[in-house]
Amino acid sequence: MTSNQQLSSGNPSVDIEYRRKKNAEEMRYQVVSFSLMIFLTLVAFAAVAMKGFTAWFTVPFIMLLAVVQVIFQLYYFMHMSHKGHEAPSLFLFSGLFVGLVTVLAFSTIIWW
Amino acid sequence: MHTEEKMTYETWPAAPEKSTLEAKNKFLGFWLFLGGETVLFASLFATYLALKDKVPSTSHALAKDLFELPLTFVATMLLLTSSLTSVYAMYHMKNFAFKKMMVWLGLTVLLGAGFLGLEVYEFNHYVHKFHHTFTSSAFGSAFYTLVGFHGAHVAFGLMWILTIMIRNSKRGLNLYNAPKFYVASLYWHFIDVVWVFIFTVVYLMGMVG
Amino acid sequence: MSTYSQKKGFGATLWDFLTTVDHKKIAILYLIAGGFFFLVGGLEAIFIRIQLAVPNNDFVSAGLFNEIITMHGTTMIFLAAMPLVFAFMNAVMPLQIGARDVAFPFVNALGFWLFFFGGVFLNLSWFLGGAPDAGWTSYASLAIASKGHGVDFYLLGLQISGIGTLIGGINFLVTIINMRAPGMTYMRMPLFTWTTFVTSALILFAFPPLTVGLVLMMFDRLFGANFFEVSMGGNTVIWEHLFWIFGHPEVYILILPAFGIFSEIFPIFSRKRLFGYSSMVFATVLIGFLGFMVWAHHMFTTGLGPVANAIFAVATMAIGVPTGIKIFNWLLTMWGGSVKFTTPMHWALAFIPSFLAGGVTGVMLASAAADYQYHDTYFVVAHFHYVIVGGVVFAVFAGTHLYWPKMFGTMLNEVLGKITFWLFFIGFHLTFFIQHFLGLWGMPRRVFTYLPGQGLSASNMVSSVGAAFMGVAVIVMLLNIIITSVKNVKVGNDPWGDGRTLEWSIPSPPPFYNFKQLPLVRGLDAYWLEKMDGKKGMTPAEPLGDIHMPNSSFLPFMMSLGLFIAAFGAMYHVDKEPWALPLMIFGLLVTFGSMFMRSVKDDHGFHIHKEDLIDDDEKGVKA
Numbered sequence: 001m002t003s004n005q006q007l008s009s010g011n012p013s014v015d016i017e018y019r020r021k022k023n024a025e026e027m028r029y030q031v032v033s034f035s036l037m038i039f040l041t042l043v044a045f046a047a048v049a050m051k052g053f054t055a056w057f058t059v060p061f062i063m064l065l066a067v068v069q070v071i072f073q074l075y076y077f078m079h080m081s082h083k084g085h086e087a088p089s090l091f092l093f094s095g096l097f098v099g100l101v102t103v104l105a106f107s108t109i110i111w112w
Numbered sequence: 113m114h115t116e117e118k119m120t121y122e123t124w125p126a127a128p129e130k131s132t133l134e135a136k137n138k139f140l141g142f143w144l145f146l147g148g149e150t151v152l153f154a155s156l157f158a159t160y161l162a163l164k165d166k167v168p169s170t171s172h173a174l175a176k177d178l179f180e181l182p183l184t185f186v187a188t189m190l191l192l193t194s195s196l197t198s199v200y201a202m203y204h205m206k207n208f209a210f211k212k213m214m215v216w217l218g219l220t221v222l223l224g225a226g227f228l229g230l231e232v233y234e235f236n237h238y239v240h241k242f243h244h245t246f247t248s249s250a251f252g253s254a255f256y257t258l259v260g261f262h263g264a265h266v267a268f269g270l271m272w273i274l275t276i277m278i279r280n281s282k283r284g285l286n287l288y289n290a291p292k293f294y295v296a297s298l299y300w301h302f303i304d305v306v307w308v309f310i311f312t313v314v315y316l317m318g319m320v321g
Numbered sequence: 322m323s324t325y326s327q328k329k330g331f332g333a334t335l336w337d338f339l340t341t342v343d344h345k346k347i348a349i350l351y352l353i354a355g356g357f358f359f360l361v362g363g364l365e366a367i368f369i370r371i372q373l374a375v376p377n378n379d380f381v382s383a384g385l386f387n388e389i390i391t392m393h394g395t396t397m398i399f400l401a402a403m404p405l406v407f408a409f410m411n412a413v414m415p416l417q418i419g420a421r422d423v424a425f426p427f428v429n430a431l432g433f434w435l436f437f438f439g440g441v442f443l444n445l446s447w448f449l450g451g452a453p454d455a456g457w458t459s460y461a462s463l464a465i466a467s468k469g470h471g472v473d474f475y476l477l478g479l480q481i482s483g484i485g486t487l488i489g490g491i492n493f494l495v496t497i498i499n500m501r502a503p504g505m506t507y508m509r510m511p512l513f514t515w516t517t518f519v520t521s522a523l524i525l526f527a528f529p530p531l532t533v534g535l536v537l538m539m540f541d542r543l544f545g546a547n548f549f550e551v552s553m554g555g556n557t558v559i560w561e562h563l564f565w566i567f568g569h570p571e572v573y574i575l576i577l578p579a580f581g582i583f584s585e586i587f588p589i590f591s592r593k594r595l596f597g598y599s600s601m602v603f604a605t606v607l608i609g610f611l612g613f614m615v616w617a618h619h620m621f622t623t624g625l626g627p628v629a630n631a632i633f634a635v636a637t638m639a640i641g642v643p644t645g646i647k648i649f650n651w652l653l654t655m656w657g658g659s660v661k662f663t664t665p666m667h668w669a670l671a672f673i674p675s676f677l678a679g680g681v682t683g684v685m686l687a688s689a690a691a692d693y694q695y696h697d698t699y700f701v702v703a704h705f706h707y708v709i710v711g712g713v714v715f716a717v718f719a720g721t722h723l724y725w726p727k728m729f730g731t732m733l734n735e736v737l738g739k740i741t742f743w744l745f746f747i748g749f750h751l752t753f754f755i756q757h758f759l760g761l762w763g764m765p766r767r768v769f770t771y772l773p774g775q776g777l778s779a780s781n782m783v784s785s786v787g788a789a790f791m792g793v794a795v796i797v798m799l800l801n802i803i804i805t806s807v808k809n810v811k812v813g814n815d816p817w818g819d820g821r822t823l824e825w826s827i828p829s830p831p832p833f834y835n836f837k838q839l840p841l842v843r844g845l846d847a848y849w850l851e852k853m854d855g856k857k858g859m860t861p862a863e864p865l866g867d868i869h870m871p872n873s874s875f876l877p878f879m880m881s882l883g884l885f886i887a888a889f890g891a892m893y894h895v896d897k898e899p900w901a902l903p904l905m906i907f908g909l910l911v912t913f914g915s916m917f918m919r920s921v922k923d924d925h926g927f928h929i930h931k932e933d934l935i936d937d938d939e940k941g942v943k944a
Contacts, residue, residue, distance in 0.1 A: 016121070016122065019126055020207060023203060023206050023207055026203075027199075027200070027203045030196070030199045030203070031196070034192070034195075034196045034199075037192060038189075038192060041185075041188055041189075041192065041311075044311075044312065044316060045181060045184075045185055045188075045316070047316075048181065048316045048319050048320055049181055055320045055321055058316075058320045059317055059320055062312050062316050062317070062320075063312060063313075065312070066308050066309055066312040066313075069308050070305050070308050070309070073195065073301055073304060073305050073308070074305065077195055077196075077198075077199050077301045077304075078298055078301045078302075084127075084130065085143075087140055087143070087144075087498050088140065088143035088144075088146075088147075091143060091144050091147035091494075091522070091525070092143065092146060092147050092150065094147060094522070094526060095146075095147035095148060095149075095150035095151050095154075095525075095526055096150055096154075098151050098154070098526045098566075098613055099150050099151050099153070099154025099155070099157075100154070101613065101614070102151070102154050102155055102158045102530065102562075102566055103154055103157055103158045103161065105158070105562055105566075105617070106158030106159065106161055106162045106559070106562065107158070107161050107162070108629070109562075109617070109625045109626065109629045110162045110556060110558050110559060110562065111556065111558055111624065133499070133500075136499055137424040137425065137495050137499055137500075140424075140494075140495050140498060140499060141424060141425060141428075141491050141492070141494075141495045144491050144494055144495065144525060145491055147525060147526070148487060148491070148525045148526065148528070148529050149529070151525075151526050151529040151530060152529035152530075152532060152533060155529060155530045155533040155534075155563060155566075156533055159533070159537065159548070159559055159563075162556060162559055163548065163554065163555070163556065163559075166554030166555070166556070167553075167554050168552060168553045168554055246540075246544070246545070246546060247544075247545040247546060247547065248553075249547060249553050249554050250547040250548060250550065250553050250554035250555040250556070251554060252547070253537075253540065253541075253546035253547045253548050253555075254548065257536070257537070257540065257546070257548075275917065275920055275921070276920070279920065279921050288923065288925070
């Protein structure tokens with residue numbers, strides 16, 4: 001809570017123009033990943049709209065698309081690809097693991 | 113360093129969302145909270161999967177009767193786009209462009225509100241056309257609880273973003289409110305992440321059968 | 322801004338505690354509230370044992386007995402054991418890592434008040450038409466059929482206190498990750514801090530399933546949903562899974578801090594560093610991980626199928642390995658040390674065989690085929706009391722004696738402490754050892770009475786006599802607390818003389834900013850290292866400077882009070898009471914209004930100036 005526990009708020013000698021450029025460059029990546037996400041969504045909806053496929057193909061396929069799309073969200077939109085996200089990743093993936101075990105249990109060992 | 117300090121374009125740090133200890137704590141604490149939320153939604157998904165199409169009699173509508181592609185598609189596009197607008201808002205926050213950030217946040221709120229409106233219409237439609245209600249079957253309870261929980265998150269996110277927008281409209285960006293904007297945008301992305309699984313698991317898989 | 326308490330009026334002190342965001346005061350609140358609920362739960366235990374002392378007893382009716390056992394279990398787990406370990410985490414962990422405060426002091430206070438109001442809400446059921454009666458596990462098939470509002474009190478009360486626990490856990494995690502003193506690397510953290518860390522992670526992932534389970538059942542009971550209504554397509558096994566996905570990590574949430582407390586006691590009173598520190602850390606993390614893999618061993622007889630039962634049986638037995646590592650490490654810590662038999666050390670020594678017995682029966686229960694015999698008998702009751710009383714409650718007693726001087730600045734009486742110990746230790750084994758055999762002889766759990774001539778009478782009487790011993794032990798301890806507080810003999814930084822970690826390097830009780838200058842940590846057992854180098858205290862890692870502290874706030878109390886009010890509204894809404902819905906809306910307005918206040922009102926805290934700190938020091942010398 002004290003000033004001496006804080007890291008300095010950023011190096012004043014950092015070139016602002018450089019930072020601005022980096023931000024703009026990152027924003028371009030963001031737009032690219034957004035386009036990819038929209039594309040993946042379209043593919044998923046199309047796969048369901050076209051009645052030709054069996055559920056055995058469609059369900060794993062759209063799940064895969066969802067997972068890829070979420071990775072884009074997490075790593076680009078939520079900046080998990082940046083440094084300083086070690087603890088967030090650890091806890092997010094732990095949560096994901098517990099969640100997956102739960103889903104697995106509920107789709108196997110609930111009576112039906 | 114005082115967090116209320118008036119910042120300028122020159123003094124604005126590269127990572128305003130974690131430039132003070134308070135901000136770093138908030139940043140990490142919120143990520144941990146999202147880890148917990150992951151388990152919360154996973155439990156709801158698991159319950160939904162266990163109770164999908166579990167209805168008391170054959171007269172009840174099942175998932176494949178209820179869902180329609182166009183409505184879900186429009187809702188998905190609204191929410192996905194709102195994710196991008198909130199990325200733009202954070203981009204301008206990092207460049208200390210307060211006005212632009214507010215504009216993009218405003219767009220995010222509008223898109224989110226549109227999504228919520230569609231959801232209200234959709235629920236209404238199911239209730240009146242299919243008599244598919246919260247109390248009509250276990251399937252109904254599970255469906256409205258999962259999708260409704262997500263909808264409640266959207267509503268809460270809207271109120272939250274609006275509150276910090278109004279609160280800070282007069283005073284611009286500083287190191288006290290920058291982490292607040294950042295964390296709210298993280299929350300908004302997380303809502304989108306959950307929606308990706310909802311449209312896949314509930315709607316698309318529901319239509320596949 | 323002096324830290325040494327001037328005489329303050331009762332009102333001022335009360336207001337201070339109602340608005341405090343200081344982790345040390347919140348620790349005291351947790352200790353008082355948890356201690357109170359421990360007494361309530363203990364009283365319920367005594368009633369259970371009176372009822373079962375003789376066959377065909379009619380001390381309480383069958384229905385009331387169900388309420389008592391439900392409330393005994395729920396109170397002891399959620400309202401006594403959890404807050405008591407939270408008390409020690411709050412009191413000690415920030416000091417152990419050399420932090421001036423926790424990461425989210427406001428959230429910390431909010432966590433306490435949510436727990437407190439949830440607990441009060443749950444216990445008010447006794448006066449408002451009857452307590453919950455579906456067992457502490459509240460299985461859906463029983464709970465949704467339960468008449469009256471008992472189970473609703475359970476659902477809403479646990480929901481409120483559960484949120485408090487969850488945010489408390491996040492606070493501890495961020496504190497440990499972000500706020501360690503210079504030099505305090507992860508592998509230099511005291512074991513109690515490590516167990517707090519892993520416990521908090523378990524809380525973060527285990528409480529959401531409970532939240533969901535409680536929400537589903539609340540929707541069923543209060544809003545007409547059909548999650549557990551089989552005729553409408555529902556499925557009661559869902560509750561069992563959700564409850565135990567939470568419930569099994571919950572027992573590790575309780576036992577890991579207990580392990581942490583004992584891992585502090587053994588080195589202090591053996592005057593030797595903890596044997597196998599890194600393997601202790603490893604074992605703690607491994608137990609935390611495995612804790613999520615084993616929940617279905619509570620459901621072996623539900624009919625999950627042989628494959629699932631086999632997987633969960635093996636995973637359960639695997640937990641014995643890291644636990645065994647810990648037991649051996651504790652034993653080897655004492656090996657060759659110069660052991661001092663203080664009160665905390667008594668509890669620690671008694672813990673090893675007692676907990677081990679519980680662990681052994683745990684492995685027996687883990688074998689799925691045999692479990693069909695043990696299931697729902699007193700064997701299970703004996704098992705979980707051996708691990709929870711022999712582990713957690715022993716640790717709470719040990720921690721109370723160990724940390725009392727650090728929290729209150731005065732030592733509990735050692736003679737009375739040892740009397741408490743012997744009475745409780747004997748009473749505990751008298752009560753629960755025989756219950757293993759009662760179970761094997763076929764006595765089912767949760768029955769309100771039994772017939773004479775079945776060979777159960779004498780053993781039940783033995784068990785009840787043991788409970789009386791434990792009751793007397795707790796009374797002796799209360800007397801000890803009163804006598805000690807009245808005498809109030811002040812002690813110095815390191816009252817046990819052999820403190821090893823940072824909390825013993827600062828005054829007892831510590832000033833509200835904890836460390837005037839943040840200490841430089843040079844290794845494991847930082848304070849011990851400095852003492853061995855002949856120094857009196859820690860080397861500061863920073864020059865004397867202004868200290869930033871958070872402001873007190875009444876909002877945590879108001880937020881929690883709002884939910885407490887809203888819960889009544891939600892509950893009586895079912896009875897078509899006209900005032901129920903407005904009451905619920907009013908309560909939610911109080912909560913969200915307080916949250917809104919918090920959001921729009923900036924709170925930057927305040928600074929203690931360097932000059933005042935020096936001033937404080939001089940007063941400290943006088944005091």
